[in-house]
Amino acid sequence: MTTPLFSSYIYYSLCSILSIGILFGIYLMSKVNKSVLGNRLSATCMLLGIILTLIYNQIFPVWVLYLAIAIGAILGAILGIRVKMIQMPQTVALLNGLGGGASAIVGGFALLGIGAITAPFSLTTSALALAVGTLTLFGSLVAAGKLHKILPQKSIIFKGQQALTIVSLVLIATTIVIAALGIIPTSLMWLILVTNILASASFGTLFSIRVGGADMPITISLLNSLSGVAGAIAGLAISDLLLVAVGGIVGASGLLLTQVMCKAINRKLFDILLGKTSCKMSQTKFASTKNSKAQNTTASHSECAASKAEETDLQFENAKSNNAPTDLLAKNTNSKKIESSSKSESTSAKTESPSVKTESTLATNENTLAITENIANKSESTSTKTEKEKTENPLDILKKAKSVIIVPGYGMAIAQAQHQVKRLADKLIENGTIVKYAIHPVAGRMPGHMNVLLCEANVEYEDLYEMKDINNEFATADVAIVVGANDVLNPAAREAVGTPIYGMPVLSVDCCKNIFIFNYDTKPGYAGVDNPLYTRKEGTYLYLGNASETLEKLIGAL
């Protein structure tokens, strides 16, 4: 390198100022009112950092750089402007992967002695940067693919996956150690480079494909943190102060964000890293948990929900089922069978409880309910007597309600129903109802995703409540309206040991007297665990189908 235009002291001072600027930008971004300013401040600092680097390293005459910058900036701007709010999780994952990929290339260059001296320190760090960058790239790409539904969303586990993961890890470690020792001639360094890339790519992919359910938001956050770490390590390799500082900040704050989320859903980061994320339970275990689940629902139901009038519309009648419980469980496990086997049951349900009036919104409800009724039945009909009061229209319940809590989930986003949700809320507010929104920390596919979507639909963010602030209010609220949410309010999380959501704090929707559920179907959610709320005997009103349509109907009826 030629002598710099100005002394390194000035350079380092400027780097420090820019680092502090970026730090301050992040700090501002954690305050709602100053966040726009914070983001722009960070962006400006970044731009100044690029200019500073070009000048200090005297590389500004190299035309290739500008070409690449222009291409990247245009592509980035197009992507940034055109992406929809609902696609945010995969966008963040994708961008994240690209950043990791760039860090990996920098690490690769440094490993070959470009931009760095071939000393043990920079060789170690460059090999490390290459590894972390590559695994971030592949992990993020897989995550983005899953979120964008290009790849199957279920957690994928195959035989020998664990072994393959360990082999990849050992290979990565070996290449780093060999590179660090410097025992390999520079001419053979490409061998290390290729092995390192392949092993890291395989590790990143293996790590990401087994993630499913509520762990997806955490994985994204973790990968985000990793891309910062990759940048910082690359900075260590090529002795770039600004890169080290900013990468470190991003890595650490990303890690903290990850941990905040882990705490929110009561999981240990380490467990997620080890892949203890997925359904490992056997079929038998599943069946037994299901049994207890059904019973527990009734228990918790009679515990916290005051017995209310039974409902005609889409209610769970006490039809006595002739089916053996095991039979039923088998059926329910495979929800596809529901339709074929439900006809006989639904007729039996009708004959034995002639009061079933079906002003149902969708015909399919009947079939599904017939099955679910049976489960509810089997679990004991203790509260039968209380149901024999009067029949009430769900609309009346909604009109009379003094306080309503809306629970949105990813389904709302898919159905693009946030605007209908807002209109329903407006309607209720006109009636003098207090409307609040309960946001689970991992509702949606990325932390804070629901908040952004509701904000897009003009919901005031003062009406959005975090789980810990609102969970006690479900018992006193008149109505809980669930829109496209499942796992985050599944009471099974409290007792279904061995399922992916076990132990995750959930919204206590089951404590509410009346629950309106606007879900697409009664199939298990992302985590694959059945929700016993669907089978609750009273006070549950299911509106199955596309949430924006079913909500529209309800709004019309109101």
Place this chain on the structure above:
Amino acid sequence: MTLIQGILLGVFIVATIIGYFLINNVPSLLHTPLMSGMNALSGITILGALTATAIAFKSINPVLSAIVGGLAIVLAMINVVGGFVVTDRMLCMIVKKGGRKQ
């Protein structure tokens, strides 16, 4: 390890600690924009990509280094610009809604 590398390690550790405490108690409303903002910042690796590419371009195999290094710059730049634009869109939306209420 030279002095400069020692300083770098020190900076890394300090930055990590500061970063760790910086965003404590962020409202969950801001989790998504904060994550995407941070994501944009992790594209700071563009600085490394610029330097390395320039050096590689001047020295050994100009064509290959232009392609590989150019790719690194393009990737990092998409990360930076895309990330900041997306974050700005989200934040503007959130703040606008928040301000109207007051």
